[in-house]
Amino acid sequence: MGDDSSLESDNFDWNTDDELEIESFNSLSSTVPSRQTITAASVEASSFAGPSNTKVLDHFISMGFPGEVVSKVIQEYGEEDEDKLLEEILTYSALESSSQQHQQVEPDPTSSEYAGSSWDDLSDGDSFSDEEMPKSVSRNDDTLLSLVNMGFKEEEALMAIERLGLDSSLDDLVDFIGVAQLVKEEDSLLPPEDKQQCSGHSKPRKRSLYEYEVLGKKKRKVSDKRTPCEEEDDGQTLNLPNPMMGFGVPNEPKSIITHRTLPENAIGPPYFYYENVALTPKGVWQTISRFLYDVQPEYVDSKYFCAAARKRGYVHNLPIANRFPLLPLPPRTILDAFPLLRKWWPSWDPRKNLNCLQTVHGSAQTTDRIRKKLESCEEFEEPSESVKKYVLEQCRKWNLVWVGKNKVAPLEPDEVEMLLGFPRNHTRGGGISRTDRFKSLGNSFQVDTVAYHLSVLKEMYPNGINLLSLFSGIGGAEVALHRLGVPLNNVVSVEKSEVNRNIVRSWWEQTNQKGNLIDIDDVQQLDAERLEQLMSACGGFDLVVGGSPCNNLAGSNRVSRIGLEGTESALFYDYFRILDLVKAMAPRFQ
DNA sequence: TTAATGATGACGATAGCG
């Protein structure tokens, strides 16, 4: 249901412009369940104000929370914002937990559905094995000891054990504590004690509330019937829009949609712009979207902007009317981008666009194998069908281009730079290796695409903006805004890689920026306290941009494509955490 | 001499679509 037009589900106008209706989008929307439908199916904790109180109540009770706590919290906070409710319930439960008996929040670990999610436990299970531990009181002690050894506070560990039960795995306990910590920090906007976790980076500490919700729901379902996983997909199928043009792209005026309705608590400022790969494992975008205030993703393939494909989802609360592209418009075909290749491009290679630019490139072996295959049928007009098929398959897989007689080769870093919309030599110098250039570029934004989306900010902020850029990488957002002519007043850039920080810093100085660039090493150290300092120093942020790591989501990952809860990709929850803090603190810095 | 860094190539699965 990634269909963009599902946003039209209600009629609240916030911008009464002409409504440019697109047939294809509309016809898609009718086949797609509306958000209300999904909410009713209790897949998500939507912020939608449901008509019936009992539904919300049941939803939380089905997740394993005690009814009286749920109703108490609902009474106090209303039922509009289920995310907030969940937080409150968790917090409340945590406070009460000392006097409570063992509560079962987690589904029965022996249930078959639970086993279905064991990819999670298998993949990041460390040395602690459940089988080795007898299910007894000593197990309780051992688990407690393990958690304390991992750096958690004893009361946190005890609370988690009480909440989840003795039989739950260490992983789940760690997750639970992580979520509780996250919620806690969210809850008190004042600086919390930041010495709460161990310094080790062994495992993702932040799991989603989603996991608990989904498992809780499945537990309920599985009790009456064990359904095969392919049946009733829970609305988790994505249905990526085809063509993947989001709310529209330049050069395709017919595709442009100028109006959408955002959920109430998603409306900015502050504006936010989140990016990740479009082709994720099932359910990932639903989770992302739900955390980001139920804003539906805008899926865009950058092949409509440049000569290379780049299928990405963007969740943002920016206006979508009156976008404009960066000029000059970049070349849209391979040969327009690289005219010299025409000389060697065979007529039987129909490619007009490159595939996604990734972090690694094809090997010389592949080039060699292709040359040998082609030479073997040099006596004929054209290679045989099987050879053509093999060569095209390899060329598409590795994004190879024709650079000589029977010779294909991967792109150079300079060429990738150009395709992605960065200035020439943006990633060159500063002691960065060629391999790392490929990696940094492969992880980056396509500047023209992002700039098109951000272009609406230009007239809104003629005096410049304050930007919080998480997971900045080589500064795709900064470059995009700069090329748009949006002055950058204060930029806080969070990026783990030192070479990337150097690249951004170097670009910042070369382009004679008037503002201030502050760079931070790690998102984890950007807590409420630090954020408050930064915001009071520069007067709040107008825009929060970030594309969190896709390592555990990307299709090319054969090893650890385990979804949003993977070590790197779970950093999405830090994006959410920080964005939520910025939103909550924004009124104080107007 | 060893240690750190860079470069290389082998390694399928998932999910959407017709």
Added chain:
DNA sequence: CGCTATCGTCATCATTAA
């Protein structure tokens, strides 16, 4: 079912630095 695309990881070797 067949077809296609996919911001990647890891062990290992080569090279450079210490």
